[in-house]
Amino acid sequence: MSKPIIATASLAGCFGCHMSILDIDDRILQLIELVEFNKSPIDDIKTFTKQCDIGIIEGGCCNSENVHVLKDFRKNCKILISLGECAIMGGLPAMRNGIPVKECIEEAYLDGPTVGENKERILPNDEELPIILDKVYPLHEIVKIDYYLPGCPPRADLIWKAVVALATGDELNIPYELVKFD
């Protein structure tokens, strides 16, 4: 059997979950024996070059581009995993949920205490920019998600165990200490 193929992405996240993937330390050498990486910031492959088995996504959806990438992952991956609190419940970016987008943008670009000179009161309006969503969405509220790995970030051992279990088909036994929401 050929190696399972993994793709990863960070949407509205801080890359902390990806750092936690790297926190498996020297097991990364075992990991590359076990799986192959496709589209991912880890190997810098920008677009899917083949159908993948496991998609791991950190961060929620805060703009139209996040939704686009997420749907692309759902199309190209057999299994999708929500990695971390932001993917699961919106996380820190979701603290804006409940505040109207207009207020958020005005605070960021016009009225906030750290705003520099903006005499023409310009809001970012280039058509290249993705549209900000009305709120930050957890991934499973947009596409079907198969598995969830909580944590901020999820413990490296949790990610390791989950990926190994998926790649080998072995049973997943998670000790109490590994599943934390912070």
Added chain:
Amino acid sequence: MSEKVKFTIDGKEYEGAKGQLLVDAAAENGVYIPVLCHWKDVIPAGSCRICTVKVNGRFVAACTTPVEDACVVENNTPELQDIRKAIVEMLFVEGNHFCPACEKSGDCDLQALGYRYQMMVPRFPYAFERRELDATSPKIFLEKNRCIFCKRCVRMIKNDKGQSYFAFKGRGKHLEISMDKKLAATMSDELAEKAMKVCPVGAILRKEVGFSTPIGQRKYDNVPIGSDIEKLHK
């Protein structure tokens, strides 16, 4: 001495005092029934329903039901486990419980129940209701986003005249916990400490202290909630 009664939980026989609340009788026998609103010897509120058990085939709250002679209690059945997990999930989506930013994380009863019931993601959609943070008291923060309406603070945090520092305001969807600003301005450190301790979540936090226990050594970092009770009779 009060009269003794015999009852069973999940088929095992136990003994308790007549009229004692089921949740307390179970705890004394080393059986953990989860609680969020209950506090021993305080008038029960029965508001969170996490302690739901079946007594003689009927769903009841173990924190408001006195133990009766020969009653048959179901506690750790898959059905009840799932109901409790659903309640935890409902509380998580109803408020804004962003654990990584909460000082109570690791010591939070709601979070610990999420761990105990292995909640990976709530089955309900997030409400993302916006609630206020009341920082007017010199001693405490009242973070309404995290309140689960257990009413522990309302029932237990009072001054020597018996006046409550906290109260519920509004009804239904608009229900919120509020603080008497005048009273709270004079709150002592001891009472602030007690208020933070009785709050099962991170809704009441002391000012100018915090994050004193490192990650890995907090209350629920290594042992599930309820294991202290379960250890009693092993």
